[in-house]
Amino acid sequence: MKRVDDFRLRLGKQELVPIMIGGMGVDISTADLALEAARLGGVGHISDAMINTVSDRRYETKHVKEKLALYKYNVLNEDKSPVKFDLGRLEEATRLHVEATMARKQGGGMVFINCMEKLTMNAPKETLKVRMSAALDAGIDGITLAAGLHLGSFGLIEDHPRFRDAKLGIIVSSVRALQLFLKKSARTNRMPDYVVVEGPLAGGHLGFGMDWAQYDLATIVAEVLQYLKDEHLDIPVIPAGGIFTGTDAAQFLEAGAAGVQVATRFTVAEECGLPAEAKQEYFKASEADIEVNQISPTGYPMRMIKSSPGIGDGIRPNCEAYGYLLDANGKCAYISSYNREVAAHPGARKVKVFDKTCLCTHMRNFEIWTCGQLTWRLKDTTRRNEDGSYQVLSAEHIFKDYQFSTDQQIALPD
Numbered sequence: 001m002k003r004v005d006d007f008r009l010r011l012g013k014q015e016l017v018p019i020m021i022g023g024m025g026v027d028i029s030t031a032d033l034a035l036e037a038a039r040l041g042g043v044g045h046i047s048d049a050m051i052n053t054v055s056d057r058r059y060e061t062k063h064v065k066e067k068l069a070l071y072k073y074n075v076l077n078e079d080k081s082p083v084k085f086d087l088g089r090l091e092e093a094t095r096l097h098v099e100a101t102m103a104r105k106q107g108g109g110m111v112f113i114n115c116m117e118k119l120t121m122n123a124p125k126e127t128l129k130v131r132m133s134a135a136l137d138a139g140i141d142g143i144t145l146a147a148g149l150h151l152g153s154f155g156l157i158e159d160h161p162r163f164r165d166a167k168l169g170i171i172v173s174s175v176r177a178l179q180l181f182l183k184k185s186a187r188t189n190r191m192p193d194y195v196v197v198e199g200p201l202a203g204g205h206l207g208f209g210m211d212w213a214q215y216d217l218a219t220i221v222a223e224v225l226q227y228l229k230d231e232h233l234d235i236p237v238i239p240a241g242g243i244f245t246g247t248d249a250a251q252f253l254e255a256g257a258a259g260v261q262v263a264t265r266f267t268v269a270e271e272c273g274l275p276a277e278a279k280q281e282y283f284k285a286s287e288a289d290i291e292v293n294q295i296s297p298t299g300y301p302m303r304m305i306k307s308s309p310g311i312g313d314g315i316r317p318n319c320e321a322y323g324y325l326l327d328a329n330g331k332c333a334y335i336s337s338y339n340r341e342v343a344a345h346p347g348a349r350k351v352k353v354f355d356k357t358c359l360c361t362h363m364r365n366f367e368i369w370t371c372g373q374l375t376w377r378l379k380d381t382t383r384r385n386e387d388g389s390y391q392v393l394s395a396e397h398i399f400k401d402y403q404f405s406t407d408q409q410i411a412l413p414d
């Protein structure tokens with residue numbers, strides 16, 4: 001029986017271990033985690049979600065404070081349209097994060113950045129262009145366009161000197177989304193270098209409706225492979241979502257996938273950015289503790305642990321400081337929900353808001369525990385400590401388990 005290490009992911013001239021660690025926003029997929037994947041010969045992702053916040057935390061900038069000071073006058077105003085990101089600071093934050101990461105890169109693998117197009121930042125095109133260009137300037141190996149797929153995104157960087165040499169990939173959840181993207185970006189004469197096909201069991205936002213359970217990754221991957229074959233297009237296909245063991249991964253590779261993208265297994269890695277207590281919640285979660293709900297203001301269903309402290313929390317929107325989800329007109333679905341509850345409870349010091357969440361604040365504070373469907377199996381990937389807690393794993397241990405294991409086995413740590 002074949003194992004993952006019997007295969008290689010070819011991206012241009014580069015040959016890689018066919019394991020990609022997916023981007024996990026707001027610094028859950030840290031530089032340390034991505035760098036381990038690259039050191040071991042695979043592909044890691046950092047994420048540019050809430051990059052100014054990440055930059056403040058890691059590189060001692062003061063972007064959030066400065067933005068809040070500038071727009072403080074607007075805090076009680078329902079209309080957030082004046083609250084704009086400073087493009088120079090956005091560029092700086094992206095550059096700092098990418099440069100600091102790439103300066104530490106070792107080994108034969110690659111580091112990409114996950115760029116979620118749904119972070120519309122009250123000026124979708126302008127901010128996305130700056131985010132992508134700054135990452136390319138700072139030497140990122142590649143960009144994975146996720147969550148949103150504005151069909152014109154390649155066009156935003158077509159004049160960049162690295163447009164043809166950097167790896168550019170997209171995440172889709174259907175053959176239809178891929179067809180649309182290829183049609184729309186044909187003008188740039190630039191195919192994606194890889195296509196991540198994300199199925200309904202993934203973590204984060206889903207590219208499906210609430211009927212996600214009716215879809216199946218293997219079927220969608222087969223459709224995508226068939227379509228590319230029919231069109232004589234040679235684009236590596238990388239399935240993602242619910243690939244929990246090396247054997248699961250090897251099965252996709254045998255069926256024609258070029259690599260796999262995985263994330264959930266790495267949420268309990270030492271290098272993962274989640275706080276230690278949150279990692280224990282991921283270990284402890286049972287299947288019944290995991291839900292897909294519609295509280296993300298993006299409009300996409302999102303999977304998370306039901307006990308996430310951010311669910312139901314009625315914090316005042318903090319768009320003057322953050323504002324990453326403001327659409328092109330300064331609107332976010334959470335603001336309307338929050339204002340509705342405030343109006344319904346006059347005089348209340350704190351309200352509860354259940355239909356939407358302030359995703360910026362809660363992702364920043366690691367209070368929405370988004371996760372893959374198979375999170376409940378994480379407890380079977382480690383040992384218990386004497387105090388009953390679960391032993392956190394090294395990224396290297398998890399990566400090598402994917403790479404070398406067979407027969408659905410999962411290696412426990414020493």
Ligand SMILES: Cc1cc2nc3c(=O)[nH]c(=O)nc-3n(C[C@H](O)[C@H](O)[C@H](O)COP(=O)(O)O)c2cc1C
Pocket residue numbers: 021022023024025026028047049114116146147171198201202203204205240241242243261262263264265267369370371372373374
């Ligand atoms: C905690 C967590 C956060 C995630 N955040 C993002 C994200 O910011 N952007 C994105 O494109 N995908 C995100 N994902 C999806 C992963 O990159 C990946 O494609 C998917 O989870 C793979 O499936 P698996 O978790 O079952 O291995 C996230 C997944 C997890 C578990």
